[in-house]
Amino acid sequence: MHIYCLFLLELSSSQKGLHLIELVDDVFSLGERVFQLDMELRSEKQRYSMLAGTVLGYKGAGIGRIDEKGTPDRCEFWCMSKDDVLGSAPVLPAPEAVSSHRSLYADFSRSCHSLTMVILDCLETQLGLPNGAFRSRHRIEWPSSDQSRQIRYLPQPEEDRRTSLVPHTDYGSVTILFNVLGGLQVLPEGSTSEEENWLWVKPIRGCAIVNLGDAMVKFTNGFLKSPMHRVTYAPGEQASLTRYSLAYFTRPEDQCLMKRLEGSEMIPELDDDDEDLDVTAGEWVRTRVRAAQVQKDQRAQFPLWATKGLK
Numbered sequence: 309m310h311i312y313c314l315f316l317l318e319l320s321s322s323q324k325g326l327h328l329i330e331l332v333d334d335v336f337s338l339g340e341r342v343f344q345l346d347m348e349l350r351s352e353k354q355r356y357s358m359l360a361g362t363v364l365g366y367k368g369a370g371i372g373r374i375d376e377k378g379t380p381d382r383c384e385f386w387c388m389s390k391d392d393v394l395g396s397a398p399v400l401p402a403p404e405a406v407s408s409h410r411s412l413y414a415d416f417s418r419s420c421h422s423l424t425m426v427i428l429d430c431l432e433t434q435l436g437l438p439n440g441a442f443r444s445r446h447r448i449e450w451p452s453s454d455q456s457r458q459i460r461y462l463p464q465p466e467e468d469r470r471t472s473l474v475p476h477t478d479y480g481s482v483t484i485l486f487n488v489l490g491g492l493q494v495l496p497e498g499s500t501s502e503e504e505n506w507l508w509v510k511p512i513r514g515c516a517i518v519n520l521g522d523a524m525v526k527f528t529n530g531f532l533k534s535p536m537h538r539v540t541y542a543p544g545e546q547a548s549l550t551r552y553s554l555a556y557f558t559r560p561e562d563q564c565l566m567k568r569l570e571g572s573e574m575i576p577e578l579d580d581d582d583e584d585l586d587v588t589a590g591e592w593v594r595t596r597v598r599a600a601q602v603q604k605d606q607r608a609q610f611p612l613w614a615t616k617g618l619k
């Protein structure tokens with residue numbers, strides 16, 4: 309047995325949840341202003357793009373790919389590292405509109421991280437793991453590649469609409485996602501990626517969309533599964549609007565090993581040929597980001613775990 313995890317979580321019935329909803333509204337408004345700087349962000353490519361060897365700062369539309377033919381993606385990212393905004397890592401360059409709101413990004417990071425801990429506590433209990441099994445691997449003050457990602461999808465021309473963000477599973481532990489418009493789709497477990505198999509994830513005001521990433525698959529040796537998802541143009545009249553999206557990716561601490569956790573009877577034993585990685589979470593994320601950025605014919609230089617699932 310295993311569990312394939314993507315769900316909506318209602319936030320408006322708790323004070324902390326209501327506070328997060330307010331922060332989300334503020335980050336969305338700020339996002340609109342940040343992306344209006346797209347000309348500056350693009351022309352300052354060297355300063356703001358793909359900072360710190362990973363996807364931080366600005367990623368312009370068309371830099372990523374949506375399929376194996378190399379078709380360019382249609383989304384822009386602005387990504388802020390948790391360690392940067394909490395002041396535990398060097399401050400990365402950012403335009404004034406962003407740097408003057410560092411405390412908002414810090415509050416948003418803390419709030420999403422704290423929500424993730426509640427989710428991880430539930431999973432820990434349900435799995436019968438020893439106390440603190442997840443928390444001890446996700447201490448907010450320890451270096452990790454946690455990040456907030458603001459995304460803009462410009463409306464696509466009516467005669468040329470298609471997938472805008474590549475089908476993927478997230479790398480980390482838990483993703484907390486906020487959408488206003490439709491466009492996000494999930495592939496039901498076991499389905500092949502034909503168009504008709506993708507299901508819409510309809511956003512609901514006051515709810516976060518929660519999905520598990522591949523680190524949870526490693527920790528539970530496949531008991532928990534990360535859902536394959538993608539973004540396409542929004543259905544119906546929404547397709548003519550700009551779509552903004554906001555995600556917080558909680559990932560294990562950089563020095564944590566990407567290994568099956570001990571102590572739960574629900575987590576299956578490793579088979580002899582299963583890989584249990586002596587790779588730290590920091591290395592895992594950096595390598596997977598780099599592997600996803602190269603063309604298919606250059607993938608041989610990467611270990612198998614870094615390219616699994618790439619088209």
Ligand SMILES: O=C(O)CCC(=O)C(=O)O
Nearest residue numbers: 457459487492539553555
């Ligand atoms: O924009 C969305 O709704 C999804 C974004 C996403 O899946 C990601 O950035 O990993």
Ligand SMILES: [Fe+2]
Nearest residue numbers: 476477478537
């Ligand atoms: Fe994702």
